Amino acid sequence: MSTKTNKSNRVIIFDTTLRDGEQAPGCSMNLEEKIQVAQVLDEMGVDVIEAGFPIASNGDFQSVQEVSKRVKNAQVAGLARATRKDIDRAWEALQPAVNPRIHSFLSTSPLHMKYKLQMEPEAVHQAVADSISYARNLCDNVEWSPEDGTRTEHDFLCRCVETAIKAGASTINIPDTVGYTVPEEFHALIEMLMNRVPNIDKAIISVHCHNDLGLAVANSLAALKAGARQIECTINGIGERAGNCAMEEVVMALRTRSDAMPYESGVDTTQIMRASRLVSTVTGFSVQPNKAIVGANAFAHESGIHQDGMLKNAQTYEIMTPESVGLTRSNLVMGKHSGRHAFKAKLEELGFELAENEFQDAFVRFKDLADHKKDIYDEDIVALVDDAVVRTNDHIRFVSLQVVCGSTGPQTAELALTVEGESKANKAEGNGPVDATFAAIRSIVPHEAKLQLYQVHAVTGGTDAQAQVTVRLEEDGKTVIGQGADHDTLVASARAYVNALNKLLVKREKGLPEAMTA
Ligand SMILES: CC(=O)SCCNC(=O)CCNC(=O)[C@H](O)C(C)(C)COP(=O)(O)OP(=O)(O)OC[C@H]1O[C@@H](n2cnc3c(N)ncnc32)[C@H](O)[C@@H]1OP(=O)(O)O
Numbered sequence: 001m002s003t004k005t006n007k008s009n010r011v012i013i014f015d016t017t018l019r020d021g022e023q024a025p026g027c028s029m030n031l032e033e034k035i036q037v038a039q040v041l042d043e044m045g046v047d048v049i050e051a052g053f054p055i056a057s058n059g060d061f062q063s064v065q066e067v068s069k070r071v072k073n074a075q076v077a078g079l080a081r082a083t084r085k086d087i088d089r090a091w092e093a094l095q096p097a098v099n100p101r102i103h104s105f106l107s108t109s110p111l112h113m114k115y116k117l118q119m120e121p122e123a124v125h126q127a128v129a130d131s132i133s134y135a136r137n138l139c140d141n142v143e144w145s146p147e148d149g150t151r152t153e154h155d156f157l158c159r160c161v162e163t164a165i166k167a168g169a170s171t172i173n174i175p176d177t178v179g180y181t182v183p184e185e186f187h188a189l190i191e192m193l194m195n196r197v198p199n200i201d202k203a204i205i206s207v208h209c210h211n212d213l214g215l216a217v218a219n220s221l222a223a224l225k226a227g228a229r230q231i232e233c234t235i236n237g238i239g240e241r242a243g244n245c246a247m248e249e250v251v252m253a254l255r256t257r258s259d260a261m262p263y264e265s266g267v268d269t270t271q272i273m274r275a276s277r278l279v280s281t282v283t284g285f286s287v288q289p290n291k292a293i294v295g296a297n298a299f300a301h302e303s304g305i306h307q308d309g310m311l312k313n314a315q316t317y318e319i320m321t322p323e324s325v326g327l328t329r330s331n332l333v334m335g336k337h338s339g340r341h342a343f344k345a346k347l348e349e350l351g352f353e354l355a356e357n358e359f360q361d362a363f364v365r366f367k368d369l370a371d372h373k374k375d376i377y378d379e380d381i382v383a384l385v386d387d388a389v390v391r392t393n394d395h396i397r398f399v400s401l402q403v404v405c406g407s408t409g410p411q412t413a414e415l416a417l418t419v420e421g422e423s424k425a426n427k428a429e430g431n432g433p434v435d436a437t438f439a440a441i442r443s444i445v446p447h448e449a450k451l452q453l454y455q456v457h458a459v460t461g462g463t464d465a466q467a468q469v470t471v472r473l474e475e476d477g478k479t480v481i482g483q484g485a486d487h488d489t490l491v492a493s494a495r496a497y498v499n500a501l502n503k504l505l506v507k508r509e510k511g512l513p514e515a516m517t518a
Pocket residue numbers: 020023053055056057080081082083105106107116117118147177240
């Protein structure tokens with residue numbers, strides 16, 4: 001039997017950073033941050049933005065609603081289980097969207113049906129028909145996903161896909177929920193569906209791959225050749241467990257190897273670094289230096305033979321240009337004598353668009369940094385601006401810190417914060433300056449969260465380098481990551497801890513509990 005293929009070679013990019021991406025342990029974004037990310041995704045030409053799972057919480061509902069109001073070009077999707085109340089809630093949240101999409105899912109693998117859903121296959125099959133017909137009566141753009149699709153029996157998968165299309169689904173998304181499949185097998189699975197499901201031409205076939213074996217991108221690309229035309233992915237590959245298929249990798253692979261893979265996306269790749277930095281900043285998940293496309297080393301050449309080759313012809317060691325992903329090689333040298341115009345131009349060059357208050361705040365911090373540090377590198381400005389952006393809408397804000405430390409203790413920290421706009425200060429002792437700083441924070445903002453990780457990274461070389469600090473806090477099984485940057489390591493530590501506390505408040509979705517305002 002010959003394979004039916006989709007005629008168009010245009011690949012629909014479905015971004016799920018705000019839904020599956022946010023399911024990454026420790027990841028949380030507040031409403032403002034989600035809106036910022038959605039606007040960047042919209043501007044960069046993503047086709048569908050999955051903004052959340054509206055039934056999951058009022059916060060998720062509100063973010064889908066607010067993103068729906070603001071997104072101008074992309075379709076906005078809301079996730080729903082195969083129940084009427086989930087579908088109704090998703091539809092309600094999507095009301096302001098110009099192009100809404102309901103995305104409903106139901107597990108079809110024997111393991112999930114028996115143990116998780118505790119439903120017989122016939123009941124699952126019926127629920128597919130019922131839920132999709134119900135969703136289709138509300139919205140003419142409905143996507144259906146057989147969760148754990150790659151571990152589903154083929155006959156049953158074909159039957160459910162056929163039923164979902166008959167019930168009105170216009171996109172069928174095949175998830176590799178647990179990141180189990182391998183490229184050849186996944187290609188064969190999509191090809192099998194293309195060949196066996198009679199009405200498959202009526203739907204776009206999509207894939208949603210997880211990265212448990214590091215194969216999410218390879219599996220997604222393998223599916224294209226078999227006829228898939230939508231890829232679900234996230235910025236920086238964030239997501240449940242080991243994450244999702246990384247959007248920047250898929251999009252750049254299609255662009256760079258169009259000779260081997262004749263498909264195209266509508267994404268403006270020069271916006272990739274901007275999106276990557278924003279997502280890293282708002283989630284607190286730093287990008288590993290050797291990460292493909294967006295890692296700090298992705299376009300760095302240090303060894304002599306490579307540098308020699310690069311000087312003679314950049315193509316010797318670069319398969320894509322840094323400019324193609326939005327990295328610029330700058331001629332603007334920044335220092336203590338730079339003014340607002342140069343700073344604004346530098347920010348534009350680096351892909352930042354700041355609100356006026358963020359810009360003014362970042363400029364003050366830039367001048368302060370320039371007083372302490374001879375050479376200001378692009379990395380310094382990125383760290384500084386990221387730090388300014390993560391503090392937008394914070395309940396708790398850092399004001400000042402004085403620390404006494406050295407070989408003879410006790411080490412003490414005198415800290416001032418604002419909590420919901422009110423000034424608070426306290427002094428604490430600790431086993432070292434960092435411990436004293438964190439003890440001072442706990443004395444002003446009492447909480448039970450445990451410090452799980454404290455990490456310091458020098459943004460550039462030299463003893464005057466800025467410190468970028470990451471802390472991870474855990475409370476009742478919920479983890480959050482906070483980041484802070486400053487030329488003073490202890491100030492950066494305090495900022496990072498305060499950032500994590502603010503994220504904990506978002507996770508709780510209740511505002512500031514009494515215990516925290518003591
Ligand atoms: C593969 C994915 O990424 S799917 C998306 C996963 N994302 C999330 O779960 C994040 C948000 N989730 C939540 O906030 C909560 O799990 C909620 C609000 C959705 C549900 O909360 P609760 O009602 O307390 O249920 P809980 O999470 O404990 O269990 C899930 C229930 O949904 C059922 N369920 C799971 N998937 C589906 C589905 N697709 N359709 C219908 N029911 C489903 C489970 O069988 C279980 O039902 P049971 O309570 O009858 O045993």
